Amino acid sequence: MEQPVAHRPQILPGESLTSLIFRVVQYNRFELLDFLNYIRRDGRKTLQRSDMALMNVTPRSTLNMLRLSQMLEIEVATLLKASFDPILRLFAQGSDATQQSRFLAGMFTNKHRYCPRCLKEATYHRLFWVDKSFTTCPKHEIYLVERCPRCHGSIDLNAVAIGQCSKCGHTLTMIEGTTDSNETATMRWIEQSWSTLLEVAPSKFLNDEEVAQRLLYLASGKSEYFERRTVDSSVPKSSITPTLLQHARNSLAEKRALHLGLLMSLLHDLHISMSEFLVTEVPRPFVDSLTQSTDPLVQRLACVAPWCSSFERPGSLMKTGTTYKEYSDGTSSKYFMACTDCGCEYALVNDGEIQERTSFIAGYHQIMPLIHLGMSIKKVSAHLSQPVDQIQRVGAYFSTRLDIAGQVVLNAKLLRRFVTAVADGETLRSIQQWPQWDSYQAYLRYRYHSDVMRALHMYKRTRESKRQDLAARRRQVRQVLDSLVREDVNITIRTVCKMLKVCPETIRNWNCNELIFEAKRNQAAERSAHKLAKVVPKAEELFTIHQKEEVLSAQLYEFIGVGRTVLWRQAPEITAHLSLMLREHNKQVRGSDNTSP
Numbered sequence: 283m284e285q286p287v288a289h290r291p292q293i294l295p296g297e298s299l300t301s302l303i304f305r306v307v308q309y310n311r312f313e314l315l316d317f318l319n320y321i322r323r324d325g326r327k328t329l330q331r332s333d334m335a336l337m338n339v340t341p342r343s344t345l346n347m348l349r350l351s352q353m354l355e356i357e358v359a360t361l362l363k364a365s366f367d368p369i370l371r372l373f374a375q376g377s378d379a380t381q382q383s384r385f386l387a388g389m390f391t392n393k394h395r396y397c398p399r400c401l402k403e404a405t406y407h408r409l410f411w412v413d414k415s416f417t418t419c420p421k422h423e424i425y426l427v428e429r430c431p432r433c434h435g436s437i438d439l440n441a442v443a444i445g446q447c448s449k450c451g452h453t454l455t456m457i458e459g460t461t462d463s464n465e466t467a468t469m470r471w472i473e474q475s476w477s478t479l480l481e482v483a484p485s486k487f488l489n490d491e492e493v494a495q496r497l498l499y500l501a502s503g504k505s506e507y508f509e510r511r512t513v514d515s516s517v518p519k520s521s522i523t524p525t526l527l528q529h530a531r532n533s534l535a536e537k538r539a540l541h542l543g544l545l546m547s548l549l550h551d552l553h554i555s556m557s558e559f560l561v562t563e564v565p566r567p568f569v570d571s572l573t574q575s576t577d578p579l580v581q582r583l584a585c586v587a588p589w590c591s592s593f594e595r596p597g598s599l600m601k602t603g604t605t606y607k608e609y610s611d612g613t614s615s616k617y618f619m620a621c622t623d624c625g626c627e628y629a630l631v632n633d634g635e636i637q638e639r640t641s642f643i644a645g646y647h648q649i650m651p652l653i654h655l656g657m658s659i660k661k662v663s664a665h666l667s668q669p670v671d672q673i674q675r676v677g678a679y680f681s682t683r684l685d686i687a688g689q690v691v692l693n694a695k696l697l698r699r700f701v702t703a704v705a706d707g708e709t710l711r712s713i714q715q716w717p718q719w720d721s722y723q724a725y726l727r728y729r730y731h732s733d734v735m736r737a738l739h740m741y742k743r744t745r746e747s748k749r750q751d752l753a754a755r756r757r758q759v760r761q762v763l764d765s766l767v768r769e770d771v772n773i774t775i776r777t778v779c780k781m782l783k784v785c786p787e788t789i790r791n792w793n794c795n796e797l798i799f800e801a802k803r804n805q806a807a808e809r810s811a812h813k814l815a816k817v818v819p820k821a822e823e824l825f826t827i828h829q830k831e832e833v834l835s836a837q838l839y840e841f842i843g844v845g846r847t848v849l850w851r852q853a854p855e856i857t858a859h860l861s862l863m864l865r866e867h868n869k870q871v872r873g874s875d876n877t878s879p
């Protein structure tokens with residue numbers, strides 16, 4: 283049993299372990315290196331000052347925590363909470379030091395920084411100051427400082443812990459600090475996340491699969507089943523979805539934890555707090571829809587459409603609503619499935635054979651060759667004695683799939699509208715009445731596009747009561763969006779939440795994120811077009827006035843009456859357009875100069 287030291291400071295709120303050690307050394311007039319090596323972990327080589335940063339990350343790899351605990355009369359668990367150790371145990375338990383360091387790689391700065399005002403309130407080093415993304419103090423809304431205000435030398439941990447520059451002895455708090463409140467909300471979020479993690483961590487252990495599954499579940503708005511499109515539209519980069527899926531399905535060749543930085547930034551983007559993340563429970567059906575492993579049969583079966591990118595590759599089929607059907611002739615089908623890639627529907631028939639129910643495969647072999655030959659729909663119909671409608675449907679289905687001459691390009695906006703309408707529960711009969719369709723054939727091309735087919739299959743899977751509920755919610759959200767557009771108020775999830783008096787979480791549960799994003803995109807595009815319509819004629823006016831002279835960029839923006847930076851921030855594409863106009867004008871002026879004698 284180790285004897286307690288004479289002066290035993292308590293850990294202060296948010297204090298780092300190294301800061302505590304510095305204060306112990308200072309109060310008891312110890313030699314730093316002597317003390318460090320006294321509490322060094324058995325078998326560890328002599329500790330240097332440079333080892334201290336690591337003590338805030340993995341203290342147990344360097345220090346004998348039990349000895350330190352006895353000397354300071356502070357519980358080991360409490361000491362560890364002054365470092366990132368609990369977080370590593372939460373996410374990367376059982377992995378080795380290399381894997382652990384990879385989990386946090388790049389998150390911490392090796393410069394030592396401080397908030398002058400926090401330091402003035404109480405002199406000690408805060409653990410979160412080492413997080414690179416932490417740039418301003420959320421409490422004081424000023425930038426963290428990383429150099430001595432007097433000698434401008436870099437700061438070390440010790441200096442921050444005792445509030446004095448180690449090189450010139452200057453008091454570190456004697457600086458005002460530069461105000462910036464833009465990032466305050468984000469900084470608060472980060473600080474809150476770290477605190478939550480340290481608070482909960484020791485009682486929990488999350489494996490990598492669980493972390494990724496939770497993220498996918500949250501990114502898909504807690505929907506019943508995994509829906510790739512929803513996740514893609516709510517994560518900032520579409521490359522994130524495959525990464526999450528690999529982790530969630532545990533299909534990585536090499537086992538590694540999902541980077542903590544990715545976890546944090548994703549949650550932040552999704553407006554989900556760390557505490558919500560930690561209590562989120564992913565329902566079984568959602569996990570199953572990620573791996574589709576509950577149903578070994580469905581997992582084993584593969585799409586048999588020759589043109590499908592998942593042709594004979596198991597895993598693309600999903601079960602749709604219906605499970606069993608009996609026909610009057612005594613036969614039956616079960617396991618109704620759809621291919622998430624090509625949209626073909628299948629069922630298992632009596633003898634366990636997979637049978638396509640949409641007859642696109644037959645169409646592919648019989649109808650398409652004739653259409654390729656240039657035969658008209660009517661002629662194909664007569665030739666094969668099949669109804670015209672069937673030929674039209676098959677033609678429409680393949681018009682957006684096969685790389686054939688005359689392949690049609692669909693209007694992306696209209697396609698999205700179709701998908702949204704399906705998700706809203708609008709019937710195909712009613713969609714078919716839209717005035718946008720030039721012809722029945724035009725409607726069919728959209729109707730059989732893979733995005734629409736996927737939406738239809740997904741819709742079928744949702745329970746009837748939930749469908750009605752969601753449709754009503756979406757109508758509400760749409761009304762709010764319309765009013766925001768009318769009143770020219772910025773569309774954000776937050777504004778919509780405020781108006782509906784609900785939280786972002788609820789909006790996600792209503793599957794309305796995509797709806798809002800789209801309205802936001804449209805609003806931005808419209809505003810930009812509006813601005814362009816005002817700014818461009820003004821620029822042209824200036825160029826006409828200075829027909830024979832070159833115009834400076836500054837001159838142009840002064841004439842327009844908008845600052846370049848301001849405009850660039852609001853509408854970068856307009857600034858680009860103006861630069862182009864300016865270049866053209868000046869080139870012309872110079873060109874005509876050259877030709878004049």
Ligand SMILES: [Zn+2]
Pocket residue numbers: 397398399400401419420421422423
């Ligand atoms: Zn501060």
Ligand SMILES: [Zn+2]
Pocket residue numbers: 430431432433434435447448449450451452
């Ligand atoms: Zn100094």
Ligand SMILES: [Zn+2]
Pocket residue numbers: 585586587590591592593598621622623624625626
């Ligand atoms: Zn397929």
